Amino acid sequence: MIRFVRQLPLGESDKEAILNTPRDTRCFRRGDTIYRTDEPGAVARILVEGLAVRYRILRNGERQSADLVFPTRFCDLGCILFGESDHFLAALTEVEILEIPVSSVLDLFAHHPRIPVLLLHQETRDRSIMFERLLSVGRRPAIRRLAHFLTELRVRREQAGVSPSRARRISLQQHWIGDFLGLTSEHVSRTISKLKERGLVEQQRNAIVIQDSGGLARLAEFDSSYLHADAPPQPVTPRSVAGIRS
Amino acid sequence: MIRFVRQLPLGESDKEAILNTPRDTRCFRRGDTIYRTDEPGAVARILVEGLAVRYRILRNGERQSADLVFPTRFCDLGCILFGESDHFLAALTEVEILEIPVSSVLDLFAHHPRIPVLLLHQETRDRSIMFERLLSVGRRPAIRRLAHFLTELRVRREQAGVSPSRARRISLQQHWIGDFLGLTSEHVSRTISKLKERGLVEQQRNAIVIQDSGGLARLAEFDSSYLHADAPPQPVTPRSVAGIRS
DNA sequence: CGTGTGCTTGAGGGAGATCAACGTACGTGG
DNA sequence: CCACGTACGTTGATCTCCCTCAAGCACACG
Numbered sequence: 354m355i356r357f358v359r360q361l362p363l364g365e366s367d368k369e370a371i372l373n374t375p376r377d378t379r380c381f382r383r384g385d386t387i388y389r390t391d392e393p394g395a396v397a398r399i400l401v402e403g404l405a406v407r408y409r410i411l412r413n414g415e416r417q418s419a420d421l422v423f424p425t426r427f428c429d430l431g432c433i434l435f436g437e438s439d440h441f442l443a444a445l446t447e448v449e450i451l452e453i454p455v456s457s458v459l460d461l462f463a464h465h466p467r468i469p470v471l472l473l474h475q476e477t478r479d480r481s482i483m484f485e486r487l488l489s490v491g492r493r494p495a496i497r498r499l500a501h502f503l504t505e506l507r508v509r510r511e512q513a514g515v516s517p518s519r520a521r522r523i524s525l526q527q528h529w530i531g532d533f534l535g536l537t538s539e540h541v542s543r544t545i546s547k548l549k550e551r552g553l554v555e556q557q558r559n560a561i562v563i564q565d566s567g568g569l570a571r572l573a574e575f576d577s578s579y580l581h582a583d584a585p586p587q588p589v590t591p592r593s594v595a596g597i598r599s
Numbered sequence: 600m601i602r603f604v605r606q607l608p609l610g611e612s613d614k615e616a617i618l619n620t621p622r623d624t625r626c627f628r629r630g631d632t633i634y635r636t637d638e639p640g641a642v643a644r645i646l647v648e649g650l651a652v653r654y655r656i657l658r659n660g661e662r663q664s665a666d667l668v669f670p671t672r673f674c675d676l677g678c679i680l681f682g683e684s685d686h687f688l689a690a691l692t693e694v695e696i697l698e699i700p701v702s703s704v705l706d707l708f709a710h711h712p713r714i715p716v717l718l719l720h721q722e723t724r725d726r727s728i729m730f731e732r733l734l735s736v737g738r739r740p741a742i743r744r745l746a747h748f749l750t751e752l753r754v755r756r757e758q759a760g761v762s763p764s765r766a767r768r769i770s771l772q773q774h775w776i777g778d779f780l781g782l783t784s785e786h787v788s789r790t791i792s793k794l795k796e797r798g799l800v801e802q803q804r805n806a807i808v809i810q811d812s813g814g815l816a817r818l819a820e821f822d823s824s825y826l827h828a829d830a831p832p833q834p835v836t837p838r839s840v841a842g843i844r845s
Numbered sequence: 846c847g848t849g850t851g852c853t854t855g856a857g858g859g860a861g862a863t864c865a866a867c868g869t870a871c872g873t874g875g
Numbered sequence: 876c877c878a879c880g881t882a883c884g885t886t887g888a889t890c891t892c893c894c895t896c897a898a899g900c901a902c903a904c905g
Contacts, residue, residue: 417734430723435827439727466712476722477676481685488655488663491736491781535737581681
């Protein structure tokens, strides 16, 4: 927690305030549902460790995932701002969640204005990523969709500081991949086979390993600008501490 | 402009500051491209009049729309925060745009912290809408997709103050509807026919008119909670002026 | 009155879904 | 150490929803 706060591109007083905020830690195991839309009671949650997935479901049980939640992110701004979450969150690995009373977060917002601006940055970037997902699902054929998704994950993990070789190893169940891409898990399996035939990826137990990142990115027509990687972390107040990107 | 600012759920000093910000007005006609991703130079834009659509394109020219931009909204936060826009904006009607230098907007953010919090609300709601679109495109069959889209537009326009009878009248070219839903315009045409056969909508010149809102919403399995209609406009600082929803 | 723009309709094809069976790795208990 | 069950992934056959391509139509506008 402390390490995570220290890295934020915020002023010292902002960080102090965050560290002094009352909080609770909860842990989840792979496969657990972290929260649901029908849960009453609003809590602000920050994922500090692990990997989680945001999804919505249809009445017939079909699922659509939108986002992976990486560490240091608020899980659900909607829950803070609107008092209800509009999606489900599931743990893909062991997950550690910080729970903070909503009122405390709102106090933080009111007294430390750099914090909502930081969140505005994150939210805007996340929205851009979701837009690109929508473009994939709406207009790209399955093989490009998958190539694009794998490339996006690789690039985002590299941006988050994962070493290139580890970032090329993507460990996600195929039914989750299908839920991200609007495909059935069977078709995901077939599509992975096609990528293997082309020598772009190979499979190791429970993971897809990117063999030819360039070729995969080319197949996907991947253009990383939507990830806003080179954006300044915090351009709003010139005096703000230049921190490490979250 | 003045009327628009007066309605914002902000304090008087915030509104004064907005009104004192240097700005330029530009007008566009139906069909015009308002901005493109490859345009250099960041400007903050607010749509004050008319209706616009955000979309991205693939190399082969295929298009995916994500959002309709209604009046009083920033067109492109990405452009303000990251210095580049990640999508195109096109005018669906006559459109009036306010252009403000990015530096002025960033000053506003820094000195009037309620403003970024207000934007955070809007951005979070927009993201929820985009998530629902992704769910549609990924998992709903065409007829439900269309029913859901039409219902969403009706409800959002009602929330924005349009009378129920006018809100039931949706005037959008079919190729744009297709771009929202990940369908071809031919299939949109066929799908509208199916809705007509069921007595849910009818067509008048250049517009779809919802006949049976309830039936349409039922077919779509529409649940309006993702629109966060009942959320407080500005819960952050209890002393903030309770304003009319934007 | 021609021309363009958007909508409709049809025939045919294909990408991906569905349904079902089978394979493989792994953990658990005997 | 092996038998078994479960969770995931693979593969095949068939089907269907939506796309593609093409032609025709309706209305607006010069």
